Amino acid sequence: MLKFIKHHMDTIGGIGIYPVISFVIFFSIFCIALLYVWRARRTHIDHMASLPLVGPTDTNGSNNHANQ
Amino acid sequence: MIERFQYDNRIVKNFLFITILWGVVGMLVGLIAALQLVVPALNFSEWTTFGRLRPLHTNAVIFAFVGNAIFAGAYYSLQRLLKTRMFSDVLSKIHFWGWQLIIVSAAITLPLGMTQGKEYAELEWPIDIAIALVWVLFGINMFGTILKRRERHLYVAIWFYIATWVTVAMLHIVNSISIPVTLGKSYSWYAGVQDALVQWWYGHNAVAFFLTTPFLGLMYYFLPKAANRPVYSYKLSIIHFWSLIFIYIWAGPHHLLYSALPEWAQSLGVVFSVMLIAPSWGGMLNGLLTLRGAWDRVREDPVLKFFVVAVTCYGMATLEGPLLSIKFINSIAHFTDWIIAHVHIGGIGWNGFLTFGMVYWLVPRLFGTKLYSVKLANVHFWLGTLGIIFYAIPLYFAGFFQSLMWKQFTPDGFLVYKNFLDTLLEIKYAYWLRALGGSIYLIGAFVMVYNVVKTVKAGKLIANEDAEAPALEKVKVTGGHWHTWIERRPIQMLVFSLIAVAIGGIIEMVPTFLVKSNVPTISSVKPYTPLELQGRDIYVREGCYTCHSQMIRPFRSETERYGEYSKAGEFVYDHPFQWGSKRTGPDLHRVGGKYPHSWHYYHMWDPTTMSPGSLMPAYPHLLENALDTTTTRRKIEAMITLGVPYDPEFPAQANAELRQQGEGIVADLKKAGIETSSDREIIALIAYLQRVGTDIKAKPATVATAQ
DSSP: OHHHHHTSBSOOSOTTHHHHHHHHHHHHHHHHHHHHHHHSOHHHHHHHHHGGGOOTTOOSSGGGOTTO | OEEEEEEEHHHHHHHHHHHHHHHHHHHHHHHHHHHHTTOGGGGOSTTSSHHHHHHHHHHIIIIIIIHHHHHHHHHHHHHHHHTSOOSOHHHHHHHHHHHHHHHHHHHHHTTTTOOOSSTTOOSOHHHHHHHHHHHHHHHHHHHHHHHTOSOSSOOHHHHHHHHHHHHHHHHHHHHHOEEEEETTEEEESSOHHHHHHHHHHHHHHHIIIIIIHHHHHHHHHHHHHHHTSOOSOHHHHHHHHHHHHHHHTTOGGGGGTTSSSOHHHHHHHHHHHHHTHHHHHHHHHHHHHTTTTOHHHHHHOHHHHHHHHHHHHHHHHHHHHHHHHSHHHHHHHTBSHHHHHHHHIIIIIIIIHHHHHHHHHHHHHHTTSOOSOHHHHHHHHHHHHHHHHHHHHHHHHHHHHHHHHHHOBOTTSOBSOOSHHHHHHHTHHHHHHHHHHHHHHHHHHHHHHHHHHHHHHHSOOOSEEEEEEEOOOOOOOOOSOHHHHHHHOHHHHHHHHHHHHHHHHHHHHHHHHHBGGGSOOOTTOOOOOHHHHHHHHHHHHTTGGGTOOOOOOSOHHHHHHHOSOOOGGGGTTOSSOOOOSBOSSOOOTTOTTTSOHHHHHHHHHOHHHHSTTOOSOOOHHHHHSBOOOTTHHHHHHHHHHTTOOOOTTHHHHHHHHHHHHHHHHHHHHHHTTOOOOTTBHHHHHHHHHHHTTOTTTSOGGGOOOOO
16 A cells, blocks of 8 residues: 555655665666677677578578677 | 468457448547547537547547557458467457457446546556456467467567557556546545556557557568568567567656656656667668568559558657657647647557558458559548548647747746736637648548458458468477577467566555655645545546646746646645646646636636637536435545545545535635535536645645545
8 A cells, every 4th residue: 555655654764865776777788788899899789680581491501690 | 291270250259340341430439539638519519528528539549440450450460470360250250349348348438527537548457358358368369379370480570469468457457456446436546656667668558559669560471472472671670679568668757857857757757758869760770671672562552552651650759759758849849730740640540541551452362353443542641641640740839839938938037928818819820730630641541441342342251261280290499599589489479578568667666655755745735635636536527737837847837837846745645646747728736726716616607718719628517416425434544545634534424524624615616606515526626626736835823624
């Protein structure tokens, strides 16, 4: 029941920490993603980008493009 | 080892055809609603007033048109990107028919006035449960397909589908939590400020995760397909995905700027909304630049034309959105038709055009033939583009100028436009032009229907398309990058996406729920009387919130026009909140006590008797219909469960008090020469309207309480 938790705490110290947490989370994820694409191998990226263009009859085994 | 299998094209065809059908129906309802704003006589009956048709329009275009388009595109691309048939044909069919059943029940219940009164989440609790169930079945089907795939890595489109699925599930469940009173009536679990925050966290992310992320998935699949070249930058698409889902989830509070929402939550919404420009434009440029070296083909291929305009509209809407989140711009644009123009750039530009492009690309392929007429598709393209322009530009003008009129003062410090209606009548021309734009757009859609029918007749459905691919070897893959690790593991992807979106929601909402100081209590604010509560439910049922806000912002132009600005503590018993998001009529938060009972009586019977030239629908049925008092007790009990402080014995006496208060209003109306009885719906509505926003004016001792 929401009424039991709604006003459970009368005050919360330092509400300003919430926006800071949110920014830190976002910024870390962003940096990790940047780092990844910077270090990613060209062959893997090319393979991923070509996925929609591979026709159903493509049988050269490119789907097992292992380890990339 | 090469395996042979077949793609299921029938389910794609079914979703695609029903997309077209609901699209036309939803736009038609939108056009009727647009015309009702200029010709009130078109409101016809109590079941087809603007307040009931507008939710029908929004639900139809969002969940029926765009929803089915998502499913059509996802079922087509998932099978091909994963090199396998859908996990289960039976689940696909149940998903299809279940979703259509939900849409049909929405089309029946919304005109009947069964609504939870929260925008884009109007559907009542039994339908909400059905939506959750069908959505889960879709999820099982999608993840089942992913698990039996013959392609090791998941293409970026599939990440967008996964993020869509998990976020929509979370948003829908959290926002729809309510206490049922009857089969067709429930009260939101949340009240006032909290309800507003949850609703706009949902509302904003419905835009983000129902209208945007799945369509970005479709863009990343169908645009390279149609252009026959890989996406401009796959690396950019990775950044696009992670930044978008991490930022979007925070931006909801920008719908509540200058409202009674705590300041820190508003600021959080603004900052993240402005940051959204970056990933959105990254995605838009990625889409447009995919066409590098293929621009000559854009001239001839209607599919690419539709895609280019769709992606451009995405760019315009996602630049405008962050700008609208800046407090100063928001103070002008909010509550006006500017916002209606903004959402339609997204709706008919981005969603509509991407869907049309997809239809023209898919139908010939599903039916093994050529498009019946490229020329007609081009005609559709131009009609659609003109429609968007005629729709949006007049409304941008109207919104901007009406807002200035609301804020205009004479040199002596009085409002120039004292009567709200005067500002509305000034922009009536724009409503006509908007209806014209909508008509042109709709004619374009009919041209598409003809073209599709002709194409289908010329071909034959390839219900099961042969395909072959090597089986996925069960090799133990070691090493590699952590992100390629995620790309191989859909379940982990699901979990990470859920964490990403859940953190945002929790951090935004939990403090508002926990901290008492965020919602300052006002001792004179008391629960509604039974009659007022029934009247409030009529207010919700008639969809008054689609045109009237109950949120006076702390601007001099608003306090001068409406009265004291709205405080968070005034809404603590409002299940659901009714702040509204658009003022086609004036704000009603201080309407209580402003007019005599008789004014409201005549005004509801025919608004033009009290406000000559009024564009509001007439509600003569409220004067005729008897109030259903059988639900009073259960309603009060539900409110007690939700924490509204009525006495435990009160539900049993509720109807007696209801009648007593009704008799008082009837006696007062009689003095004004109006003969009616206390069991009419109008009496309850008058009781509610006279109560709205009056509690803070009263001294605690003199307030009429429910006890």
